[in-house]
Structure formats: structure tokens, C-alpha cells
Amino acid sequence: MCRIFTSQDPATYAAETRAVRLHGHATSIRLEAAFWATLEQIAAAEGLTVTRFITVLHDEILARHGDIPNLASFLRVTCMHWLRNQDAHAQEVARRQAIRETALPAA
Template sequence: MRHLAKRSVRLAGHATSIALEPAFWAVLEQAATRRGTTLAALIAEQDAARAGAEEPLASRLRVHALKLVSGEA
């Protein structure tokens, strides 16, 4: 069984919960820190950039984290 860590954030004024593996959260937190922003702001940015409901936010965040690690983002 996969170990997921849930976080709650507010996006566009609505509370939502996102479940990711701890390694993905760590990459996203480091990216936010390097940019001098909050994790919530980074998540909101990725939420705004996704292709609607057909692209799940958790999937978008995982792909973004992978791009950060590989130097593509």
C-alpha cells in the first residue's frame, strides 16, 4: 500500500485536500522556498495552469515535481 500524506489548502477561496507521497511534498516545499513563496502559492499556480477537471491537481503536482527534479521546470 502506498503511503500518502494529505494537505489542505485554499484554492480560489475553496478548501481542498491533496494527497501526495511525502517525497513529492518535499520537492514542492523546496521549490517554494527557493522561489521565496509559499507552498500554497505554488499549488495555486499549478492549479490555475492545469487543463480543467480532466487533469487532476495531484497528478499535475507530481509531474511538476518531477520536472523540477529533472531540471525541466
């Protein structure tokens, strides 16, 4: 069983630090490559860039909880949640898209 895990490419768990601007403030976030790849998938599904997606998450969690003690950990858990619940997330994205389309004026 452990071969499934130990045979993965070391590049997937190599740490990458990326510079991100949150409302004009530069910050750096260090995550493993696999998490960055997952964030790219989530952002694409939402029609956003990774930076914009992180900014939206940042703003929403601040509004809800008033603080983000560890943004990198929050992003990792977000990735895990998304991977476990991809079907539900896809349905939510489709629902929001349908709402946007019905709100558009007829051409």
C-alpha cells in the same frame, strides 16, 4: 541495483493528505511525503509558500488548458520535471530576480 530503491525510508513514500485553499475554496491533496518535500523546495526557490505555489500552478494551468483532470498527478509530474531540470529552473529564478532588481527604483 534494487537495494538502492528498496532501502529507502518508508516515510518518504507514505501518503500525506494536506488541506489547501485555492482562492477560498478548500480542497485536499494526497501525495507521498517525498513529493510534499519537493514541492516545499520548489516553493522556497520561488519565494512562495507551498499553498501559494500550488495556487499559482493551478491558475496557470487553468489559463493554459482550461481544466486540470488530476491535480495530484500534475503536482507529481511537476516535481519530477523540477528534479530533472533543477539547473534550468535555478537559472530562470535568477533571471527573474535580476529583472525585479533592475526594475526597483534607486534608493
